[in-house]
Amino acid sequence: MTTTATGGPGAAPVEAAGAPPPPVRRRRRPRTPYLLLVPAVAVLLLGLGYPVYWQVVTSMQEFGLAQQFGTAPPEFVGLANYVEIFTSDVVWVVVARSVAFCLVNAFLAVGIGTLLALLMKGVGTAPRLALQVALLLAWAMPMVAAVTVWKWLFDWRQGVVNWLLVQIGLGSFENHNWLAQPLSFFFVATVIVTWMSVPFVALSVYAALTQVSDEVLEAAALDGASGAKRFFYIILPIVRPVVSIVLLLQIIWDLRVFAQIRLLQDAGAPVSETNLLGNFIYELGIGRQDFAGAAAVSLFVLALTIVLSWPYVRTLLKEDES
Numbered sequence: 001m002t003t004t005a006t007g008g009p010g011a012a013p014v015e016a017a018g019a020p021p022p023p024v025r026r027r028r029r030p031r032t033p034y035l036l037l038v039p040a041v042a043v044l045l046l047g048l049g050y051p052v053y054w055q056v057v058t059s060m061q062e063f064g065l066a067q068q069f070g071t072a073p074p075e076f077v078g079l080a081n082y083v084e085i086f087t088s089d090v091v092w093v094v095v096a097r098s099v100a101f102c103l104v105n106a107f108l109a110v111g112i113g114t115l116l117a118l119l120m121k122g123v124g125t126a127p128r129l130a131l132q133v134a135l136l137l138a139w140a141m142p143m144v145a146a147v148t149v150w151k152w153l154f155d156w157r158q159g160v161v162n163w164l165l166v167q168i169g170l171g172s173f174e175n176h177n178w179l180a181q182p183l184s185f186f187f188v189a190t191v192i193v194t195w196m197s198v199p200f201v202a203l204s205v206y207a208a209l210t211q212v213s214d215e216v217l218e219a220a221a222l223d224g225a226s227g228a229k230r231f232f233y234i235i236l237p238i239v240r241p242v243v244s245i246v247l248l249l250q251i252i253w254d255l256r257v258f259a260q261i262r263l264l265q266d267a268g269a270p271v272s273e274t275n276l277l278g279n280f281i282y283e284l285g286i287g288r289q290d291f292a293g294a295a296a297v298s299l300f301v302l303a304l305t306i307v308l309s310w311p312y313v314r315t316l317l318k319e320d321e322s
Contacts, residue, residue: 064290102254103254212239252305
């Protein structure tokens with residue numbers, strides 16, 4: 001027999017102890033957000049998926065100039081292109097050179113950009129605005145124009161850099177050809193790539209620095225914390241997500257550098273000793289008409305990009321799980 005307790009007129013009946021609880025209805029997730037994602041996913045599959053599929057198929061074929069113009073059908077060769085390319089010592093030299101170049105430039109750009117962001121955070125309004133405008137102008141300059149200006153600055157006959165070095169007493173730099181030797185060539189390339197990357201890093205990190213509380217920094221200073229301690233223990237943990245994603249983007253972009261190196265090579269640099277992966281792919285495909293080999297190296301660059309970016313992606317997944 002079921003008993004019901006009442007708490008007065010109009011009170012709701014209370015079920016006796018031991019009665020099963022009412023079933024909990026699960027709320028259905030709305031389908032509209034997923035439907036809105038369908039066009040974007042379709043565009044990504046068409047814009048990215050099909051080119052990758054074409055690269056995979058081409059890398060397993062004999063695909064040269066005749067196949068490009070349709071005068072001969074492509075012949076399936078399996079992994080022969082990969083074996084031929086990656087058993088060559090030249091490819092691994094280019095890979096090592098490209099990885100070293102991208103890591104040096106990425107960390108250099110992030111380091112200089114972070115210092116400039118801290119400078120913008122510490123100076124007054126007028127110097128900060130002047131620096132921001134200068135960074136925006138440098139960032140907005142077309143790449144070909146920027147490389148042309150730097151080529152003129154480092155020109156071995158009438159360049160400003162050689163003239164300044166000679167004026168301060170370094171006579172060995174008179175008529176010094178910066179692009180003739182691989183080491184000095186990549187020094188010039190590093191200057192150009194870093195100069196073009198620093199504005200993005202500096203402005204991104206400065207935007208993150210605006211979220212750091214001035215009261216917290218003042219309290220740490222009153223407690224005796226030095227500038228280095230305030231940076232490493234307060235500022236850096238707050239801006240670390242922004243610095244991490246900026247560093248990842250710089251590694252990806254610098255690994256795929258092509259135009260800057262190509263423009264410098266056109267000024268008389270030794271091509272075989274200064275090729276990076278992007279330029280090596282261009283040389284295979286356009287120079288030698290080996291489109292299958294170029295496709296194989298392109299897929300290797302894609303895999304290398306995933307490997308280099310995986311530590312950051314793994315960190316994001318761990319943070320999402322926690």
